[in-house]
Amino acid sequence: MYTSMSTDGHNVDIAAPGTGGSAADKVYYGLREDIRAGSVYxxxxxxxxxxxxxxxxxRTPVREAVGRLSAEGLLQRHPDGFGLVLPSAETISGLYEARVAxxxxxxxxxxxxxxxYxxxxxxxxxxxxEQVVAEPPAAEPWLTAWDEEFHREILAASGEPALVDxxxxxxxxxxxxxxxxxIALEQLVSSARDHLKILEALLVGDYAAAQAALEEHIVSTRNDSLARALQGSGAAGFTRRAPSLVTPEPSHRTPTEFAPESNEEKNR
Structure with a gap:
Protein backbone atom coordinates (compact mmCIF):
# COMPACT_ATOMS: atom_id res chain seq x y z
CA MET A 1 0.00 0.00 0.00
CA TYR A 2 1.46 3.34 -1.06
CA THR A 3 0.94 6.31 1.24
CA SER A 4 2.20 9.88 1.48
CA MET A 5 5.10 10.41 3.85
CA SER A 6 5.58 14.14 3.45
CA THR A 7 6.72 15.78 6.67
CA ASP A 8 7.89 19.17 5.41
CA GLY A 9 4.58 20.98 5.85
CA HIS A 10 3.85 21.54 2.16
CA ASN A 11 0.65 19.53 2.22
CA VAL A 12 -1.10 21.08 5.21
CA ASP A 13 -1.82 24.70 4.33
CA ILE A 14 -5.27 24.35 2.72
CA ALA A 15 -7.70 26.98 3.97
CA ALA A 16 -10.46 24.56 4.98
CA PRO A 17 -14.08 25.74 5.11
CA GLY A 18 -14.95 27.24 8.45
CA THR A 19 -11.42 28.45 9.26
CA GLY A 20 -12.19 32.08 8.44
CA GLY A 21 -10.75 32.22 4.93
CA SER A 22 -12.73 33.79 2.10
CA ALA A 23 -14.26 31.74 -0.71
CA ALA A 24 -11.43 32.90 -2.96
CA ASP A 25 -8.90 31.69 -0.38
CA LYS A 26 -10.64 28.33 -0.20
CA VAL A 27 -10.39 27.92 -3.97
CA TYR A 28 -6.84 29.26 -4.12
CA TYR A 29 -5.41 26.92 -1.47
CA GLY A 30 -7.57 23.98 -2.48
CA LEU A 31 -6.77 24.24 -6.19
CA ARG A 32 -3.09 24.80 -5.48
CA GLU A 33 -3.05 21.65 -3.38
CA ASP A 34 -4.89 19.72 -6.09
CA ILE A 35 -2.27 20.85 -8.60
CA ARG A 36 0.63 19.94 -6.30
CA ALA A 37 -0.96 16.55 -5.58
CA GLY A 38 -0.99 15.79 -9.31
CA SER A 39 -4.77 15.99 -9.80
CA VAL A 40 -4.43 18.20 -12.89
CA TYR A 41 -2.57 16.83 -15.92
CA ARG A 59 -17.46 31.80 -10.35
CA THR A 60 -16.31 35.11 -8.83
CA PRO A 61 -13.93 33.60 -6.21
CA VAL A 62 -12.72 31.12 -8.84
CA ARG A 63 -11.77 34.01 -11.10
CA GLU A 64 -9.80 35.63 -8.26
CA ALA A 65 -8.06 32.39 -7.26
CA VAL A 66 -7.11 31.55 -10.86
CA GLY A 67 -5.69 35.05 -11.25
CA ARG A 68 -3.47 34.53 -8.21
CA LEU A 69 -2.30 31.10 -9.36
CA SER A 70 -1.59 32.44 -12.83
CA ALA A 71 0.48 35.27 -11.37
CA GLU A 72 2.49 32.66 -9.43
CA GLY A 73 3.17 30.66 -12.59
CA LEU A 74 1.04 27.58 -11.80
CA LEU A 75 -1.68 28.20 -14.38
CA GLN A 76 -2.07 29.82 -17.76
CA ARG A 77 -5.19 30.77 -19.70
CA HIS A 78 -6.21 29.28 -23.06
CA PRO A 79 -9.14 29.89 -25.42
CA ASP A 80 -10.85 26.78 -24.01
CA GLY A 81 -10.17 27.45 -20.33
CA PHE A 82 -7.00 27.31 -18.27
CA GLY A 83 -4.41 24.67 -17.43
CA LEU A 84 -0.93 23.98 -16.17
CA VAL A 85 1.94 26.07 -17.46
CA LEU A 86 4.20 24.51 -20.07
CA PRO A 87 7.26 26.80 -20.06
CA SER A 88 9.30 27.69 -23.11
CA ALA A 89 12.46 25.70 -23.81
CA GLU A 90 14.53 28.68 -22.67
CA THR A 91 12.66 28.94 -19.39
CA ILE A 92 12.87 25.19 -18.82
CA SER A 93 16.66 25.34 -19.20
CA GLY A 94 16.98 28.15 -16.66
CA LEU A 95 14.64 26.56 -14.14
CA TYR A 96 16.46 23.23 -14.29
CA GLU A 97 19.83 24.92 -13.84
CA ALA A 98 18.45 26.61 -10.72
CA ARG A 99 16.96 23.33 -9.52
CA VAL A 100 20.27 21.47 -9.86
CA ALA A 101 22.14 24.22 -8.00
CA TYR A 117 21.47 14.46 7.48
CA GLU A 130 12.37 0.20 -2.71
CA GLN A 131 8.68 -0.66 -2.70
CA VAL A 132 8.17 1.06 -6.05
CA VAL A 133 10.98 -0.99 -7.60
CA ALA A 134 9.72 -4.23 -6.04
CA GLU A 135 6.04 -3.65 -6.83
CA PRO A 136 5.74 -0.88 -9.42
CA PRO A 137 2.37 0.88 -9.38
CA ALA A 138 0.72 1.73 -12.66
CA ALA A 139 2.44 4.68 -14.31
CA GLU A 140 0.31 7.77 -13.71
CA PRO A 141 1.11 11.48 -14.16
CA TRP A 142 0.10 12.22 -10.54
CA LEU A 143 3.10 10.18 -9.33
CA THR A 144 5.09 13.32 -10.05
CA ALA A 145 3.92 14.37 -6.58
CA TRP A 146 5.95 11.49 -5.10
CA ASP A 147 8.98 12.56 -7.10
CA GLU A 148 8.67 16.14 -5.90
CA GLU A 149 8.32 14.89 -2.33
CA PHE A 150 11.50 12.84 -2.69
CA HIS A 151 13.54 15.83 -3.82
CA ARG A 152 12.05 18.11 -1.15
CA GLU A 153 12.71 15.54 1.55
CA ILE A 154 16.38 14.96 0.77
CA LEU A 155 16.91 18.73 0.68
CA ALA A 156 14.99 19.20 3.95
CA ALA A 157 16.95 16.33 5.51
CA SER A 158 20.15 18.31 4.95
CA GLY A 159 18.84 21.18 7.10
CA GLU A 160 18.02 23.68 4.34
CA PRO A 161 14.34 24.63 4.96
CA ALA A 162 14.59 27.96 3.13
CA LEU A 163 15.85 26.22 0.01
CA VAL A 164 12.98 23.73 0.20
CA ASP A 165 10.56 26.64 -0.27
CA ILE A 183 3.32 8.21 -18.07
CA ALA A 184 5.57 5.24 -18.89
CA LEU A 185 6.36 2.38 -16.52
CA GLU A 186 9.99 2.08 -17.59
CA GLN A 187 10.65 5.73 -16.73
CA LEU A 188 8.93 5.35 -13.34
CA VAL A 189 11.12 2.36 -12.43
CA SER A 190 14.24 4.07 -13.78
CA SER A 191 13.56 7.14 -11.63
CA ALA A 192 12.96 4.92 -8.60
CA ARG A 193 16.32 3.24 -9.09
CA ASP A 194 18.00 6.64 -9.47
CA HIS A 195 16.41 7.75 -6.20
CA LEU A 196 17.73 4.67 -4.42
CA LYS A 197 21.22 5.24 -5.81
CA ILE A 198 21.19 8.80 -4.48
CA LEU A 199 19.87 7.70 -1.08
CA GLU A 200 22.39 4.89 -0.73
CA ALA A 201 25.26 7.30 -1.38
CA LEU A 202 23.89 9.82 1.13
CA LEU A 203 23.37 7.20 3.83
CA VAL A 204 26.97 5.93 3.59
CA GLY A 205 28.38 9.45 3.41
CA ASP A 206 29.67 9.28 -0.17
CA TYR A 207 28.66 12.83 -0.98
CA ALA A 208 30.64 13.10 -4.22
CA ALA A 209 28.80 10.06 -5.60
CA ALA A 210 25.49 11.45 -4.37
CA GLN A 211 26.06 14.79 -6.12
CA ALA A 212 26.99 13.07 -9.37
CA ALA A 213 24.00 10.72 -9.20
CA LEU A 214 21.59 13.54 -8.36
CA GLU A 215 22.73 15.78 -11.20
CA GLU A 216 22.66 12.92 -13.70
CA HIS A 217 19.16 11.95 -12.56
CA ILE A 218 17.75 15.46 -12.88
CA VAL A 219 19.24 16.02 -16.33
CA SER A 220 18.19 12.62 -17.71
CA THR A 221 14.62 12.86 -16.44
CA ARG A 222 14.32 16.39 -17.84
CA ASN A 223 15.44 15.17 -21.26
CA ASP A 224 13.09 12.19 -21.21
CA SER A 225 10.10 14.28 -20.10
CA LEU A 226 10.78 16.93 -22.72
CA ALA A 227 11.07 14.31 -25.46
CA ARG A 228 7.73 12.76 -24.47
CA ALA A 229 6.05 16.16 -24.28
CA LEU A 230 7.31 17.14 -27.72
CA GLN A 231 5.97 13.86 -29.09
CA GLY A 232 2.54 14.74 -27.77
CA SER A 233 2.44 11.72 -25.46
CA GLY A 234 -0.27 11.27 -22.89
CA ALA A 235 -3.89 12.33 -22.55
CA ALA A 236 -5.92 9.11 -22.40
CA GLY A 237 -6.35 6.17 -20.05
CA PHE A 238 -5.06 7.58 -16.77
CA THR A 239 -6.78 7.48 -13.38
CA ARG A 240 -8.58 10.65 -12.33
CA ARG A 241 -7.98 11.81 -8.76
CA ALA A 242 -10.41 14.76 -9.06
CA PRO A 243 -12.48 14.16 -12.22
CA SER A 244 -14.95 16.96 -11.45
CA LEU A 245 -12.16 19.54 -11.62
CA VAL A 246 -11.49 19.33 -15.35
CA THR A 247 -13.52 19.37 -18.55
CA PRO A 248 -14.69 15.93 -19.75
CA GLU A 249 -12.57 15.80 -22.89
CA PRO A 250 -8.77 16.07 -22.48
CA SER A 251 -7.14 18.71 -24.63
CA HIS A 252 -4.02 17.47 -26.39
CA ARG A 253 -1.18 19.93 -26.35
CA THR A 254 1.27 20.06 -29.19
CA PRO A 255 4.99 20.93 -29.35
CA THR A 256 4.06 24.40 -30.62
CA GLU A 257 2.91 25.23 -27.10
CA PHE A 258 6.56 25.27 -25.99
CA ALA A 259 6.69 28.72 -27.54
CA PRO A 260 8.36 31.78 -25.98
CA GLU A 261 6.40 33.08 -23.02
CA SER A 262 5.20 36.60 -22.61
CA ASN A 263 7.41 39.06 -20.71
CA GLU A 264 4.96 38.84 -17.80
CA GLU A 265 5.41 35.07 -17.58
CA LYS A 266 9.20 35.31 -17.82
CA ASN A 267 9.39 37.85 -15.02
CA ARG A 268 7.47 35.74 -12.48
Whole structure:
Protein backbone atom coordinates (compact mmCIF):
# COMPACT_ATOMS: atom_id res chain seq x y z
CA MET A 1 0.00 0.00 0.00
CA TYR A 2 1.46 3.34 -1.06
CA THR A 3 0.94 6.31 1.24
CA SER A 4 2.20 9.88 1.48
CA MET A 5 5.10 10.41 3.85
CA SER A 6 5.58 14.14 3.45
CA THR A 7 6.72 15.78 6.67
CA ASP A 8 7.89 19.17 5.41
CA GLY A 9 4.58 20.98 5.85
CA HIS A 10 3.85 21.54 2.16
CA ASN A 11 0.65 19.53 2.22
CA VAL A 12 -1.10 21.08 5.21
CA ASP A 13 -1.82 24.70 4.33
CA ILE A 14 -5.27 24.35 2.72
CA ALA A 15 -7.70 26.98 3.97
CA ALA A 16 -10.46 24.56 4.98
CA PRO A 17 -14.08 25.74 5.11
CA GLY A 18 -14.95 27.24 8.45
CA THR A 19 -11.42 28.45 9.26
CA GLY A 20 -12.19 32.08 8.44
CA GLY A 21 -10.75 32.22 4.93
CA SER A 22 -12.73 33.79 2.10
CA ALA A 23 -14.26 31.74 -0.71
CA ALA A 24 -11.43 32.90 -2.96
CA ASP A 25 -8.90 31.69 -0.38
CA LYS A 26 -10.64 28.33 -0.20
CA VAL A 27 -10.39 27.92 -3.97
CA TYR A 28 -6.84 29.26 -4.12
CA TYR A 29 -5.41 26.92 -1.47
CA GLY A 30 -7.57 23.98 -2.48
CA LEU A 31 -6.77 24.24 -6.19
CA ARG A 32 -3.09 24.80 -5.48
CA GLU A 33 -3.05 21.65 -3.38
CA ASP A 34 -4.89 19.72 -6.09
CA ILE A 35 -2.27 20.85 -8.60
CA ARG A 36 0.63 19.94 -6.30
CA ALA A 37 -0.96 16.55 -5.58
CA GLY A 38 -0.99 15.79 -9.31
CA SER A 39 -4.77 15.99 -9.80
CA VAL A 40 -4.43 18.20 -12.89
CA TYR A 41 -2.57 16.83 -15.92
CA UNK A 42 -0.63 18.83 -18.54
CA UNK A 43 -3.25 18.25 -21.23
CA UNK A 44 -6.23 19.06 -18.99
CA UNK A 45 -8.41 22.10 -19.27
CA UNK A 46 -10.37 23.60 -16.40
CA UNK A 47 -13.06 26.26 -16.61
CA UNK A 48 -14.54 28.61 -14.07
CA UNK A 49 -17.66 26.41 -14.18
CA UNK A 50 -15.88 23.12 -13.41
CA UNK A 51 -13.75 24.63 -10.64
CA UNK A 52 -16.73 26.44 -9.08
CA UNK A 53 -18.72 23.20 -9.02
CA UNK A 54 -15.76 21.25 -7.60
CA UNK A 55 -15.38 23.64 -4.64
CA UNK A 56 -19.05 24.53 -4.25
CA UNK A 57 -18.63 28.26 -4.85
CA UNK A 58 -19.66 30.84 -7.43
CA ARG A 59 -17.46 31.80 -10.35
CA THR A 60 -16.31 35.11 -8.83
CA PRO A 61 -13.93 33.60 -6.21
CA VAL A 62 -12.72 31.12 -8.84
CA ARG A 63 -11.77 34.01 -11.10
CA GLU A 64 -9.80 35.63 -8.26
CA ALA A 65 -8.06 32.39 -7.26
CA VAL A 66 -7.11 31.55 -10.86
CA GLY A 67 -5.69 35.05 -11.25
CA ARG A 68 -3.47 34.53 -8.21
CA LEU A 69 -2.30 31.10 -9.36
CA SER A 70 -1.59 32.44 -12.83
CA ALA A 71 0.48 35.27 -11.37
CA GLU A 72 2.49 32.66 -9.43
CA GLY A 73 3.17 30.66 -12.59
CA LEU A 74 1.04 27.58 -11.80
CA LEU A 75 -1.68 28.20 -14.38
CA GLN A 76 -2.07 29.82 -17.76
CA ARG A 77 -5.19 30.77 -19.70
CA HIS A 78 -6.21 29.28 -23.06
CA PRO A 79 -9.14 29.89 -25.42
CA ASP A 80 -10.85 26.78 -24.01
CA GLY A 81 -10.17 27.45 -20.33
CA PHE A 82 -7.00 27.31 -18.27
CA GLY A 83 -4.41 24.67 -17.43
CA LEU A 84 -0.93 23.98 -16.17
CA VAL A 85 1.94 26.07 -17.46
CA LEU A 86 4.20 24.51 -20.07
CA PRO A 87 7.26 26.80 -20.06
CA SER A 88 9.30 27.69 -23.11
CA ALA A 89 12.46 25.70 -23.81
CA GLU A 90 14.53 28.68 -22.67
CA THR A 91 12.66 28.94 -19.39
CA ILE A 92 12.87 25.19 -18.82
CA SER A 93 16.66 25.34 -19.20
CA GLY A 94 16.98 28.15 -16.66
CA LEU A 95 14.64 26.56 -14.14
CA TYR A 96 16.46 23.23 -14.29
CA GLU A 97 19.83 24.92 -13.84
CA ALA A 98 18.45 26.61 -10.72
CA ARG A 99 16.96 23.33 -9.52
CA VAL A 100 20.27 21.47 -9.86
CA ALA A 101 22.14 24.22 -8.00
CA UNK A 102 19.63 24.28 -5.13
CA UNK A 103 19.48 20.51 -4.68
CA UNK A 104 23.26 20.11 -4.81
CA UNK A 105 23.63 22.82 -2.18
CA UNK A 106 21.94 20.58 0.37
CA UNK A 107 24.53 17.84 -0.19
CA UNK A 108 27.41 20.32 -0.10
CA UNK A 109 26.18 21.72 3.21
CA UNK A 110 26.57 18.34 4.89
CA UNK A 111 29.73 17.42 2.97
CA UNK A 112 31.39 20.62 4.23
CA UNK A 113 30.50 19.83 7.83
CA UNK A 114 27.82 22.51 8.24
CA UNK A 115 25.15 20.04 9.19
CA UNK A 116 24.10 16.41 9.38
CA TYR A 117 21.47 14.46 7.48
CA UNK A 118 18.23 13.50 9.16
CA UNK A 119 18.70 9.80 8.47
CA UNK A 120 15.12 8.92 9.42
CA UNK A 121 13.81 11.11 6.59
CA UNK A 122 16.19 9.53 4.12
CA UNK A 123 15.27 6.04 5.26
CA UNK A 124 11.54 6.71 4.88
CA UNK A 125 12.16 7.69 1.28
CA UNK A 126 14.37 4.67 0.79
CA UNK A 127 11.55 2.39 1.96
CA UNK A 128 9.07 3.98 -0.43
CA UNK A 129 11.26 3.74 -3.52
CA GLU A 130 12.37 0.20 -2.71
CA GLN A 131 8.68 -0.66 -2.70
CA VAL A 132 8.17 1.06 -6.05
CA VAL A 133 10.98 -0.99 -7.60
CA ALA A 134 9.72 -4.23 -6.04
CA GLU A 135 6.04 -3.65 -6.83
CA PRO A 136 5.74 -0.88 -9.42
CA PRO A 137 2.37 0.88 -9.38
CA ALA A 138 0.72 1.73 -12.66
CA ALA A 139 2.44 4.68 -14.31
CA GLU A 140 0.31 7.77 -13.71
CA PRO A 141 1.11 11.48 -14.16
CA TRP A 142 0.10 12.22 -10.54
CA LEU A 143 3.10 10.18 -9.33
CA THR A 144 5.09 13.32 -10.05
CA ALA A 145 3.92 14.37 -6.58
CA TRP A 146 5.95 11.49 -5.10
CA ASP A 147 8.98 12.56 -7.10
CA GLU A 148 8.67 16.14 -5.90
CA GLU A 149 8.32 14.89 -2.33
CA PHE A 150 11.50 12.84 -2.69
CA HIS A 151 13.54 15.83 -3.82
CA ARG A 152 12.05 18.11 -1.15
CA GLU A 153 12.71 15.54 1.55
CA ILE A 154 16.38 14.96 0.77
CA LEU A 155 16.91 18.73 0.68
CA ALA A 156 14.99 19.20 3.95
CA ALA A 157 16.95 16.33 5.51
CA SER A 158 20.15 18.31 4.95
CA GLY A 159 18.84 21.18 7.10
CA GLU A 160 18.02 23.68 4.34
CA PRO A 161 14.34 24.63 4.96
CA ALA A 162 14.59 27.96 3.13
CA LEU A 163 15.85 26.22 0.01
CA VAL A 164 12.98 23.73 0.20
CA ASP A 165 10.56 26.64 -0.27
CA UNK A 166 12.53 27.87 -3.28
CA UNK A 167 12.56 24.36 -4.75
CA UNK A 168 8.80 24.09 -4.29
CA UNK A 169 8.35 27.28 -6.30
CA UNK A 170 10.51 25.88 -9.10
CA UNK A 171 8.51 22.64 -8.98
CA UNK A 172 5.35 24.66 -9.53
CA UNK A 173 6.82 26.03 -12.77
CA UNK A 174 8.03 22.70 -14.21
CA UNK A 175 5.37 20.31 -12.91
CA UNK A 176 3.55 19.94 -16.23
CA UNK A 177 6.75 18.93 -17.99
CA UNK A 178 7.77 16.48 -15.26
CA UNK A 179 4.42 14.72 -15.47
CA UNK A 180 5.34 13.44 -18.92
CA UNK A 181 8.11 11.43 -17.25
CA UNK A 182 5.57 9.42 -15.26
CA ILE A 183 3.32 8.21 -18.07
CA ALA A 184 5.57 5.24 -18.89
CA LEU A 185 6.36 2.38 -16.52
CA GLU A 186 9.99 2.08 -17.59
CA GLN A 187 10.65 5.73 -16.73
CA LEU A 188 8.93 5.35 -13.34
CA VAL A 189 11.12 2.36 -12.43
CA SER A 190 14.24 4.07 -13.78
CA SER A 191 13.56 7.14 -11.63
CA ALA A 192 12.96 4.92 -8.60
CA ARG A 193 16.32 3.24 -9.09
CA ASP A 194 18.00 6.64 -9.47
CA HIS A 195 16.41 7.75 -6.20
CA LEU A 196 17.73 4.67 -4.42
CA LYS A 197 21.22 5.24 -5.81
CA ILE A 198 21.19 8.80 -4.48
CA LEU A 199 19.87 7.70 -1.08
CA GLU A 200 22.39 4.89 -0.73
CA ALA A 201 25.26 7.30 -1.38
CA LEU A 202 23.89 9.82 1.13
CA LEU A 203 23.37 7.20 3.83
CA VAL A 204 26.97 5.93 3.59
CA GLY A 205 28.38 9.45 3.41
CA ASP A 206 29.67 9.28 -0.17
CA TYR A 207 28.66 12.83 -0.98
CA ALA A 208 30.64 13.10 -4.22
CA ALA A 209 28.80 10.06 -5.60
CA ALA A 210 25.49 11.45 -4.37
CA GLN A 211 26.06 14.79 -6.12
CA ALA A 212 26.99 13.07 -9.37
CA ALA A 213 24.00 10.72 -9.20
CA LEU A 214 21.59 13.54 -8.36
CA GLU A 215 22.73 15.78 -11.20
CA GLU A 216 22.66 12.92 -13.70
CA HIS A 217 19.16 11.95 -12.56
CA ILE A 218 17.75 15.46 -12.88
CA VAL A 219 19.24 16.02 -16.33
CA SER A 220 18.19 12.62 -17.71
CA THR A 221 14.62 12.86 -16.44
CA ARG A 222 14.32 16.39 -17.84
CA ASN A 223 15.44 15.17 -21.26
CA ASP A 224 13.09 12.19 -21.21
CA SER A 225 10.10 14.28 -20.10
CA LEU A 226 10.78 16.93 -22.72
CA ALA A 227 11.07 14.31 -25.46
CA ARG A 228 7.73 12.76 -24.47
CA ALA A 229 6.05 16.16 -24.28
CA LEU A 230 7.31 17.14 -27.72
CA GLN A 231 5.97 13.86 -29.09
CA GLY A 232 2.54 14.74 -27.77
CA SER A 233 2.44 11.72 -25.46
CA GLY A 234 -0.27 11.27 -22.89
CA ALA A 235 -3.89 12.33 -22.55
CA ALA A 236 -5.92 9.11 -22.40
CA GLY A 237 -6.35 6.17 -20.05
CA PHE A 238 -5.06 7.58 -16.77
CA THR A 239 -6.78 7.48 -13.38
CA ARG A 240 -8.58 10.65 -12.33
CA ARG A 241 -7.98 11.81 -8.76
CA ALA A 242 -10.41 14.76 -9.06
CA PRO A 243 -12.48 14.16 -12.22
CA SER A 244 -14.95 16.96 -11.45
CA LEU A 245 -12.16 19.54 -11.62
CA VAL A 246 -11.49 19.33 -15.35
CA THR A 247 -13.52 19.37 -18.55
CA PRO A 248 -14.69 15.93 -19.75
CA GLU A 249 -12.57 15.80 -22.89
CA PRO A 250 -8.77 16.07 -22.48
CA SER A 251 -7.14 18.71 -24.63
CA HIS A 252 -4.02 17.47 -26.39
CA ARG A 253 -1.18 19.93 -26.35
CA THR A 254 1.27 20.06 -29.19
CA PRO A 255 4.99 20.93 -29.35
CA THR A 256 4.06 24.40 -30.62
CA GLU A 257 2.91 25.23 -27.10
CA PHE A 258 6.56 25.27 -25.99
CA ALA A 259 6.69 28.72 -27.54
CA PRO A 260 8.36 31.78 -25.98
CA GLU A 261 6.40 33.08 -23.02
CA SER A 262 5.20 36.60 -22.61
CA ASN A 263 7.41 39.06 -20.71
CA GLU A 264 4.96 38.84 -17.80
CA GLU A 265 5.41 35.07 -17.58
CA LYS A 266 9.20 35.31 -17.82
CA ASN A 267 9.39 37.85 -15.02
CA ARG A 268 7.47 35.74 -12.48
Missing amino acids: PWDRMTEKTVAAHFGVS IELQGIRRVAEGRGE DRARLQRQQARW VLSHINDRIRALRMYGY
